[in-house]
Amino acid sequence: MTDPLPTGATIGILGGGQLGRMLSVAASRLGFRTHIYEPGANPPAAHVAHRVTTAAYDDLAALAAFAASVDVITYEFENIPTAALDVLEASHPIRPNRRALAVSQDRIAEKDFLTGLGLTCAPYAAVNSLDDLHQAIARIGTPAILKTTRLGYDGKGQARLKTPADADAALAAMHGAPAVLEGFIDFSHEVSVIAARGLDGSVACYDPGENVHKDGILSTTTIPARLSPSQRTDAILLAARILNALDYVGVMGVELFVTRAGLIVNEIAPRVHNSGHWTQNGCAVDQFEQHIRAVAGWPLGDGSRHADVVMENLIGDDILRVPAIAREKNAALHLYGKAEARPGRKMGHVNRIVK
Amino acid sequence: MTDPLPTGATIGILGGGQLGRMLSVAASRLGFRTHIYEPGANPPAAHVAHRVTTAAYDDLAALAAFAASVDVITYEFENIPTAALDVLEASHPIRPNRRALAVSQDRIAEKDFLTGLGLTCAPYAAVNSLDDLHQAIARIGTPAILKTTRLGYDGKGQARLKTPADADAALAAMHGAPAVLEGFIDFSHEVSVIAARGLDGSVACYDPGENVHKDGILSTTTIPARLSPSQRTDAILLAARILNALDYVGVMGVELFVTRAGLIVNEIAPRVHNSGHWTQNGCAVDQFEQHIRAVAGWPLGDGSRHADVVMENLIGDDILRVPAIAREKNAALHLYGKAEARPGRKMGHVNRIVK
Numbered sequence: 001m002t003d004p005l006p007t008g009a010t011i012g013i014l015g016g017g018q019l020g021r022m023l024s025v026a027a028s029r030l031g032f033r034t035h036i037y038e039p040g041a042n043p044p045a046a047h048v049a050h051r052v053t054t055a056a057y058d059d060l061a062a063l064a065a066f067a068a069s070v071d072v073i074t075y076e077f078e079n080i081p082t083a084a085l086d087v088l089e090a091s092h093p094i095r096p097n098r099r100a101l102a103v104s105q106d107r108i109a110e111k112d113f114l115t116g117l118g119l120t121c122a123p124y125a126a127v128n129s130l131d132d133l134h135q136a137i138a139r140i141g142t143p144a145i146l147k148t149t150r151l152g153y154d155g156k157g158q159a160r161l162k163t164p165a166d167a168d169a170a171l172a173a174m175h176g177a178p179a180v181l182e183g184f185i186d187f188s189h190e191v192s193v194i195a196a197r198g199l200d201g202s203v204a205c206y207d208p209g210e211n212v213h214k215d216g217i218l219s220t221t222t223i224p225a226r227l228s229p230s231q232r233t234d235a236i237l238l239a240a241r242i243l244n245a246l247d248y249v250g251v252m253g254v255e256l257f258v259t260r261a262g263l264i265v266n267e268i269a270p271r272v273h274n275s276g277h278w279t280q281n282g283c284a285v286d287q288f289e290q291h292i293r294a295v296a297g298w299p300l301g302d303g304s305r306h307a308d309v310v311m312e313n314l315i316g317d318d319i320l321r322v323p324a325i326a327r328e329k330n331a332a333l334h335l336y337g338k339a340e341a342r343p344g345r346k347m348g349h350v351n352r353i354v355k
Numbered sequence: 356m357t358d359p360l361p362t363g364a365t366i367g368i369l370g371g372g373q374l375g376r377m378l379s380v381a382a383s384r385l386g387f388r389t390h391i392y393e394p395g396a397n398p399p400a401a402h403v404a405h406r407v408t409t410a411a412y413d414d415l416a417a418l419a420a421f422a423a424s425v426d427v428i429t430y431e432f433e434n435i436p437t438a439a440l441d442v443l444e445a446s447h448p449i450r451p452n453r454r455a456l457a458v459s460q461d462r463i464a465e466k467d468f469l470t471g472l473g474l475t476c477a478p479y480a481a482v483n484s485l486d487d488l489h490q491a492i493a494r495i496g497t498p499a500i501l502k503t504t505r506l507g508y509d510g511k512g513q514a515r516l517k518t519p520a521d522a523d524a525a526l527a528a529m530h531g532a533p534a535v536l537e538g539f540i541d542f543s544h545e546v547s548v549i550a551a552r553g554l555d556g557s558v559a560c561y562d563p564g565e566n567v568h569k570d571g572i573l574s575t576t577t578i579p580a581r582l583s584p585s586q587r588t589d590a591i592l593l594a595a596r597i598l599n600a601l602d603y604v605g606v607m608g609v610e611l612f613v614t615r616a617g618l619i620v621n622e623i624a625p626r627v628h629n630s631g632h633w634t635q636n637g638c639a640v641d642q643f644e645q646h647i648r649a650v651a652g653w654p655l656g657d658g659s660r661h662a663d664v665v666m667e668n669l670i671g672d673d674i675l676r677v678p679a680i681a682r683e684k685n686a687a688l689h690l691y692g693k694a695e696a697r698p699g700r701k702m703g704h705v706n707r708i709v710k
Contacts, residue, residue: 004678007674007677007690007692008692008694021383024403025380025383025403028376028380028402028403028692029687029688029689029690030688030690031690031691031692031693031703032692033402034402046405047383047388047389047405048380048383048403048404048405049403050401050402050403281639284636284684284685284686284687284706284708285687293681298681299678299681299682302684304684304685306661306662306685306710307661307662319362322362323359323654326648326653326654329639329657329659330639330659330661331639332384332639332640333384333385334384335362335384335385335386336386337362337363337383337386337387337388338386339363351639353639353661355661
């Protein structure tokens with residue numbers, strides 16, 4: 001398929017969380033229907049989707065039936081098993097493509113790819129044994145952070161090393177999984193670029209946002225980020241280089257550390273990204289619609305912003321503040337319809353329009 | 356129910372057209388689920404609703420089952436049969452209330468209500484016979500317009516009288532239905548106020564928009580409307596008076612003619628209104644969310660606008676212009692997912708952000 005997908009077509013989305021939910025709403029604005037594939041019961045995306053398949057990622061018959069019912073396939077999370085991708089891709093294109101998934105599913109593959117492009121990452125070394133870890137510490141130093149190479153997000157599957165003496169405990173926290181040691185970066189702040197690339201190779205980026213994390217989870221994104229004009233240009237060119245190198249189709253989140261030595265890539269996510277939620281209230285075409293436009297072969301929005309926004313995540317008990325937020329002027333609520341507010345669980349976000 | 360409806364609750368919506376579709380999306384942003392009741396198969400709202408009941412408005416068992424599954428009931432159109440309302444209201448509140456429906460279902464009841472409030476309407480007279488019509492013409496003059504008192508919208512069920520000689524043909528076009536003759540108003544332009552009233556009696560209005568119709572169907576709404584500060588205040592106070600008099604809960608569209616003698620009420624619609632679609636891209640809380648907030652007993656958004664917008668309806672073959680509109684900067688598309696583009700059918704709209 002290289003022609004634009006016509007209105008009325010169905011977009012298959014792997015994953016039924018809040019990102020799938022907001023992708024489904026955006027798809028509806030372009031007249032598309034969505035079909036959600038999600039192992040868990042009653043996922044947030046089910047409330048606003050045309051169809052939902054509840055099945056595991058190793059249910060090959062369910063995957064094949066899902067694929068047969070849709071016109072193109074995309075996803076809201078990157079850890080989709082390879083066997084599932086094989087079944088799906090037999091009938092329809094998966095966008096973004098499998099190279100993007102392969103690179104982002106493995107922290108070492110990702111860093112090798114990025115440094116291969118001439119971009120700067122934090123110093124890193126593969127760790128599969130205590131011996132590896134001691135050698136890595138000797139080269140990279142401490143403080144450092146040990147992470148499993150696969151899976152893990154929002155601070156899970158990670159262990160900090162304040163001194164070399166923390167090596168044993170950190171390695172134990174990996175539970176035998178392959179890991180990577182990353183050096184700490186002396187950065188002033190973190191920004192992210194939400195970048196999109198269309199089926200025709202065109203690239204459009206939103207203005208970079210500035211991110212603040214709490215307990216390893218994104219707390220706020222402020223638009224615009226504190227960046228000099230040249231830093232801003234660097235950030236956008238760097239993101240475009242990554243998308244072009246992957247022949248990428250869709251939206252990608254690129255997290256960057258701002259340092260005196262320049263921009264350092266923290267990580268990339270081959271999907272719509274929490275730090276791009278502000279676009280829902282700042283842009284004519286938000287990141288969710290931008291992603292749908294890309295995977296449907298439509299022209300991209302240009303990413304221009306008509307309002308400044310501060311996005312705040314509502315995590316766990318933050319949901320109890322909703323009645324007060326509902327009374328704020330210029331505050332746009334986006335709740336995910338999750339029944340239970342567990343600690344660390346993303347329950348919604350609020351976009352405060354500041355201009 | 357007077358407490359605010361909790362996140363996770365289900366809002367029942369009568370009618371599955373584009374208004375129900377956009378209400379459903381807005382409800383999702385507040386964490387609500389929706390259940391759509393619609394006689395037609397595959398309605399636009401079904402693509403973004405949690406549940407859909409396909410049944411007629413005289414299917415009392417289906418209505419009762421629908422009512423039992425929801426926490427509050429609202430609607431996207433005003434011509435709901437009274438017998439259906441009786442069944443529904445036995446288990447849950449209907450918002451806006453039945454008085455608002457009764458008034459707006461009958462053009463004469465509406466005009467009697469509005470003039471009873473001291474507001475100005477076009478001169479009007481009930482017409483149930485040719486004799487009535489001749490008397491009405493003698494009093495009101497021509498040109499005038501004859502309309503059925505019930506049903507009819509977007510120019511349907513109407514006949515224009517250029518001269519008294521058109522009386523026979525105009526009456527024949529009513530097919531025996533009770534009708535009302537309305538005098539023509541010498542107005543400079545039409546504006547509308549999208550007004551909301553909460554369960555606590557608070558009222559919030561959006562800035563009035565200026566409407567242009569083509570062939571009896573809304574074509575564009577431009578924000579802000581051409582109004583002097585005092586006209587703007589008059590328009591908003593007038594809308595608030597209507598809502599208060601009806602003990603109204605929800606969003607109402609109030610269409611006004613701007614004349615040298617002041618504002619004249621054209622008609623009211625007890626629901627979200629086509630001329631309020633611009634709020635989707637100009638306000639933190641759009642008219643759809645505002646309506647959901649009201650019927651759910653939540654605090655209203657204040658209606659403030661962060662961007663100027665021109666809304667254009669995409670009617671019939673206008674849908675063919677979508678590929679070009681998708682390339683425009685600052686144009687936000689909202690398509691309704693309707694399969695077939697018949698002449699006069701509303702297929703979507705575009706909000707162009709001009710500031």
